[in-house]
Amino acid sequence: MDRAPAPAAPVTSTSTNTPSPEKPDEPPLRHRHRLTAWAAGLLLVVPALISGCRIFDTDGVTPVPQLLSLLPWLAVPAGLGVLLAAAARRRVLAFTAVVVLAATGWSSLPYMPQLVISNGxxxxxxxxxxxxxxxxxxxxxxxxxxxxxxxxxxxxxxxxxxxxxxxxxxxxxxxxxxxxxxxxxxxxxxxxxxxxxxxxxxxxxxxxxxxxxxxxxxxxxxxxxxxxxxxxxxxxxxxxxxxxxxxxxxxxxxxxxxxxxxxxxxxxxxxxxxxxxxxxxxxxxxxxxxxxxxxxxxxxxxxxxxxxxxxxxxxxxxxxxxxxxxxxxxxxxxxxxxxxxxxxxx
The missing domain is CATH 3.60.10.10 (Endonuclease/exonuclease/phosphatase)
Known part of the structure; x- marks a missing residue:
């Protein structure tokens, strides 16, 4: 007498795809903007101080007299401050940076007129x-x-x-x-x-x-x-x-x-x-x-x-x-x- 075939064992599928480790979260965009804004503010401190002393006609105290010797060169950090402030999307900071850059440039203009009429x-x-x-x-x-x-x-x-x-x-x-x-x-x-x-x-x-x-x-x-x-x-x-x-x-x-x-x-x-x-x-x-x-x-x-x-x-x-x-x-x-x-x- 023939026996009935034994039922096949259930097939269980084993997934070979293991979950990949999660990538670390990137800093939030707002956090990056905050760091950029801080960097812009720091770059503007010295140009603002020195151009202000030049505009108000004072040599101040150390380190102002020493830094006044660098006045025209302070347009470089002031310019970088403008770029970083714009990248940080801070309107008030960007406006302040433009003012500081303009003050530094104006302060660096040669003193006194160039055309002088000599007598005789x-x-x-x-x-x-x-x-x-x-x-x-x-x-x-x-x-x-x-x-x-x-x-x-x-x-x-x-x-x-x-x-x-x-x-x-x-x-x-x-x-x-x-x-x-x-x-x-x-x-x-x-x-x-x-x-x-x-x-x-x-x-x-x-x-x-x-x-x-x-x-x-x-x-x-x-x-x-x-x-x-x-x-x-x-x-x-x-x-x-x-x-x-x-x-x-x-x-x-x-x-x-x-x-x-x-x-x-x-x-x-x-x-x-x-x-x-x-x-x-x-x-x-x-x-x-x-x-x-x-x-x-x-x-x-x-x-x-x-x-x-x-x-x-x-x-x-x-x-x-x-x-x-x-x-x-x-x-x-x-x-x-x-x-x-x-x-x-x-």
């Missing part, structure tokens, strides 16, 4: 060289530059006794007159002149700032070498006081031609420097030659030069024919070479 006909052509030889290390290079360029007036900062002797000896015939502060290190300074010098004076300062009156084409011209302390942390007060003494020397009761040159340790973005221009009705020769943003410092070290702190300032008795900036091997400053015309009545 040209009386004499005067070439002026202002140089900081950095503890006399660039003395030899400066001697070569003077021989090559043949200036009639040379203002030399950080020129010690040996430097002063080398310069006066080398140019005993071409620049026989001089006024100086004979000292060691950065204190020494010398003013060499092809014109007779009288009425020598020294502005009291930590570093030498001699001055004198030169007779040029029969006109007495007041000359002053400038070399105040740098605005290092802890000496911003003395820096302001010494710039104030230069300002007082510029504000003379007797009007007449005035020329102040040297290492001012200040740029056009510092209120204390602008006060000197205003007190003596002076113009920066670099501004008149459309070169007021040409950096002169630092010429040594890891950073490229980023600020102009070496200047030739002239009263309206002078017109500027041209200006050049010379590299001096051994110095952390560029020298300033200005070609001027002294004007007046014949």
């Amino acid at each position: 006909l040209p009386l004499a052509r005067v070439r002026v060289l202002a140089a900081n030889v950095e503890f006399s290390q660039a003395t030899g290079t400066l001697i070569e530059a003077v021989r090559r360029e043949r200036p009639q007036l040379v203002f030399v900062s950080e020129c010690d006794r040996a430097c002063g002797r080398a310069l006066t000896t080398a140019f005993a015939a071409e620049l026989p007159h001089h006024a100086s502060v004979d000292a060691d290190g950065s204190v020494g300074s010398v003013l060499l002149s092809a014109y007779p010098l009288t009425d020598e004076r020294v502005i009291p300062a930590a570093m030498g700032m001699p001055g004198a009156t030169a007779e040029i084409a029969g006109v007495p011209v007041r000359l002053q070498l400038a070399h105040p302390l740098p605005p290092m942390p802890g000496q911003v007060g003395p820096w302001k006081r010494e710039l104030g003494r230069i300002e007082a020397a510029a504000a003379r009761p007797d009007p007449g031609p005035l020329l102040i040159a040297g290492d001012f340790n200040a740029s056009q973005d510092h209120a204390a420097f602008r006060a000197i221009l205003d007190a003596g009705y002076l113009q920066d020769a670099a501004r008149l030659a459309d070169a007021s943003r040409t950096p002169t410092w630092p010429m040594e070290g890891p950073l490229p030069p980023f600020v102009q702190i070496d200047h030739v300032l002239v009263s309206r008795d002078f017109s500027v024919r041209g200006i050049r900036f010379l590299d001096l091997v051994g110095s952390d400053h560029r020298a300033v070479l200005a070609d001027l015309d002294l004007r007046g009545e014949r």
